[in-house]
Amino acid sequence: MDINNLNIMLLDILKEIGNIGSGNAATALANIINEKIDMDVPQVKILDFNEVANVLGGAEKPVVGIYFEMNGDIKGSIMFILDIDSARCLLKLLFKSSNEKDEFTDMDMSALSEVGNILAASYINSLSMLSNMVLKISVPSIAFDMAGAILSVPAIQFGYISDKVLFIETQFKEGNNQVTGNLFLIPELDSFETMLKKLGVVEI
C-alpha cells in the first residue's frame, strides 16, 4: 500500500471523518465558551513535505502545536496546529480577555492544550465510530515554535511511509473571531493498512 496512491474514495471518507469530528469539536467548544460556533467544511489534503510549512504561512512562522499519541486498534500520532492568531483568538474566547503579547503564559498553554485535547478526541471519536475501531489518545504535549520545527515531528513520522503528508484543515467562527485548526493524522505503517481495511477502502 502506498500513500501516494490514495484514492478519491479515501479522501472522501477522511473528509467525512473530518466533518463529523469538526462538528463534534465545534459543539464541545461552543459548550465551553457558551457562544454559538460556526464551522466550515473541512479541507483534506495530501501534500509534499516542502509544501506543508507553506500551508501554515512559512517554515519560520510561530505556531502552537499540540501532540498526541494514538493507541488501540491502530497506533500512530496526532498533531493539532494553531497559528498564533488563531491561538490568541481561542484564548480570547476562553478567557474573555485579549492578550497581544508575543509570549504565551503557562495558563495560556494549558488552556490551549486542553482545547486541543477536546478537538483531537472529537476527531478520534468520529474515526472510531465510522471504522469500528477502538482508539485512544494520550495526554497532550504542547510546544510553541517555528512551524517547520513543529511540523518536522509529524513529517518525520510520515517520512517512514512516504514523502507525502495528509492533513485536515478546519475553521471555526464565533462572530468576528476565526480559528483555523490543522490536524495531522499519522498512523504507523502497519496501522495505515489496518485503517484502510477497516474503512473499506482496500479489500481485506
Add this chain to the structure above:
Amino acid sequence: MKVIKVGMADLAVSKSPCIITTLGLGSCVGIVLYDKTNKIGGLAHIMLPSSLDIKNNSNKAKFADTAIEILIEKMLKIGANKNILIAKLAGGAQMFKFSTRNELLRIGERNVIASKKKLKEYGIPIVAEDTGGNYGRTIELNCEDGSLMVRTIGKGCKYI
C-alpha cells in the same frame, strides 16, 4: 547576494558569494560542509538517520548517510577540495516532551548521532554545533567565510 533556500529533505551547494539557508529545523538536522580555501559551501536538511532502515529511500537528501555522500559529491563537482572540508551541525531538537518509549520522539538525538558517525567515516571534522534542546532553529550559511547563523524564537540569534 544570492540566497538559496533548502527545504525539508533537500540539499544545495554553492560557491561564494551566496547564502544557503534552511528554515525551521526541529528534529531534523542541518548539516553544513564548507571549503574555506575555495569558498564553497553545502547544506543538507535531513530528516532521518539512515536510508537503510526503511524501504522508501529514493530521496537521498532525506537521510543523514546518503545526504552527506551526495553533498560531498556535489561540492567536489564545483571545485571543492575533499581534504579540507569542515562541518557544522544544527538542529536535532526534541520538540515535544513525552514519557514514552517511542523511539520516534528521540529522532532528533538519533539524527545528530548518525550525522556525526557519517562525518567521522569521511574524516570531516565538526568545528561547531548547536544541537539538541526543545526549540526550532533557522540557519544561514555564508559561503564567503563559512559562518553559520542560528536563529530561534525567544532564544535569540548567534553565529557558530
